[in-house]
Amino acid sequence: MPTEVILVILAVALLLVFAFASIRVVREYERVVAFRLGRLRGPLGPGLVFMFPFLDKMVRVDLRVVTLTIPPQEVITKDNVTARVNAVVMFRVVDPVHSVMSVENHAVATSQFAQTTLRSVVGRADLDTLLAHRADLNEDLAQSIAQQTAKWGVEVSVVEIKDVEIPEMMQRAMAREAEAERERRAKVISAHGELQASQELRDAALTLSEAPASLQLRYLQTLLELGADQNSTVVFPLPMDIIGPLVRAVEQVTSAPEETKPADPVRKPGLAVVDRPLEGDSR
Template sequence: MPDPRLPVALIVLVAAGVLSIRIFREYERGVVFTLGRYSRVAGPGLVLLIPFIQQVVRVDLRTIVLEVPTQDVISRDNVSVKVSAVVYFRVLDAKRAVLEVMDYLNATSQLAQTTLRSVLGKHQLDDMLSAREQMNADIQRAIAARTGSWGIEISGVELKQVDLTESMVRAIARQAEAERERRAKVIHAEGELQASAQLAEAAARLAEAPQAILLRYLETLTVIGADKNTTVVFPLPMDVLGPLVQSWKGAPSRDSGPRVGE
C-alpha cells in the first residue's frame, strides 16, 4: 500500500524547487540576503536560493529617466520662476543601492528637487535663460556628490522648462528693446565717425586741387537736374566773375560826359 504522505512530500519538494529558482535578465542583478544578512550579488541568469532562508532584491541597472516636478525657484536677483528638469541616472553598485538607502528611486527624486532649488537660487535669471549648459553641469555635480555613496551614477541633468510670470516677460521684452535701441545708436555713432573721417580726407584732397571742387559741384548738378521740375541756382565762381566786375567798375558812366550848355 503506497504511503499517503508521499504526494504531500512531493508537492512540498516541487514548491520548494519553484521558490528556490530565480531568473535575472542581463540588465538585472539580485542582492541576496541569508537570514537577513547580506550574502552576495547574483545574476544575470539562473540563480538558486534556499527557500525561506534566503531572500533576494531585484535591482535594475539600466539608465532611469526621472522627471523632476515643477519647482518654485527664487533666483539670486529675487525673481520667482517655475523650473522643471529631467535627471538621467543608473545603478553602478547594486549592493550599496540596496544597503545604503531605503528607496533609491524616491531618494534620488527628492534629492534632485531640493538640489534644483538650491543651485538655481544661487544664479541670476539671465544665467538660467542663457547659460543652460552651465546650470545643468552645476546641478549634476551637486546631485552626484550625494548619490555616489549610494552606488548611483548621475549621467545627465537637463533643465526642461523655465516659466516666467507675464509681468516678468514684459519686463524682459522692454529690456531687450532698450538693448536693441542702444546698439542701433552705437552703430549709428560709429557710422558717423567713419563718415567724418572719410569726409575730412576727401576735403584735404579737394583742397589740393580747387578745380576738382568745381567738377564735383557740376556732377552734383547733373544728378539734381535729372528731375525736370527741379529749380537749380547756379552760382558762378569768383575767378569768372572777377574780371567782369573789374571791367564794369573801370568803364565810364553814361552820365560822366559833358553836359549841353556848359
C-alpha cells in the same frame, strides 16, 4: 502499478517542480541582490540564478540610466524674484548592493534630494544668472546631488534645468529693458556710421582740393544728374575761385574810410533845404 514506482515518479516530479521554482533568469542590464535566511549573498547575474524557495529572497536592480523629472519648485532668487523651476536628473546604479542596503528606495531618495538641492542652488543666484548662465547652475546641481547619491551606489550623470517661469509683470519689465537695449545699440551704430561717413567725406574733400579739375568734373556730373530728372529749377554751383574776387571787392567797398565817401548835405532839425535860383537865372 507497484507502490515503489509511484513514489519514484512523485519524487522525480517534486524535484522537477523544485528545480523549475529555483531557476531565475536575470537580464543583461539587471543584477540580483540575494538574501538567504536574511543574510546577504551578494549581487548575482546576469543569466541563470538558482534561488531556493522559502529560503532565498532576491531584489532586482536595474542598471540602466533612469530619467527623473523634478516637479516645478517655487524658488525665490537672490534678487527677490519668485520663479517656478523644474529640472531633469539622469542617474544609474553603479553598486547594486549599496543601492539596496544603504537606502530604502534609491529613486525616491534621489528625487527628494534633487528637489531640495534645486531650491537651494537657485536661491543663491539672481534672475539674470538663472536665465543667462544656466550651465553653471547645472554643474553646481550635478556636483551637489552626486556627492550625496554616491553613498547609495548611484551615479548622477546629467542635471539640467528644464524650464523657468517668472511673473508676467517681470516679463514685461524684461521686454522693455530689451527694447531699450536694442534702441541704444541702434543709436550707437548710427553714430558710428555718421562718424565714418564724415571721415570719408573729409578724405574726399582733401583729395578734390588737391586736383581742381576733378572738382569741375564733379560739378558737371551733378548737372547731368539734375538734368536727367527733367526739373524746372536748376541749381548751378559756383566755385569759390570765381566768386572769391567779387566777395573781396564788396568787402573793400564796405570797409572804406568815412572821409572818402561823398558828404551828405547838412540838414538842421526842423528846417527844409530848398534850392533857390540865382539872380539873372532864366528859369
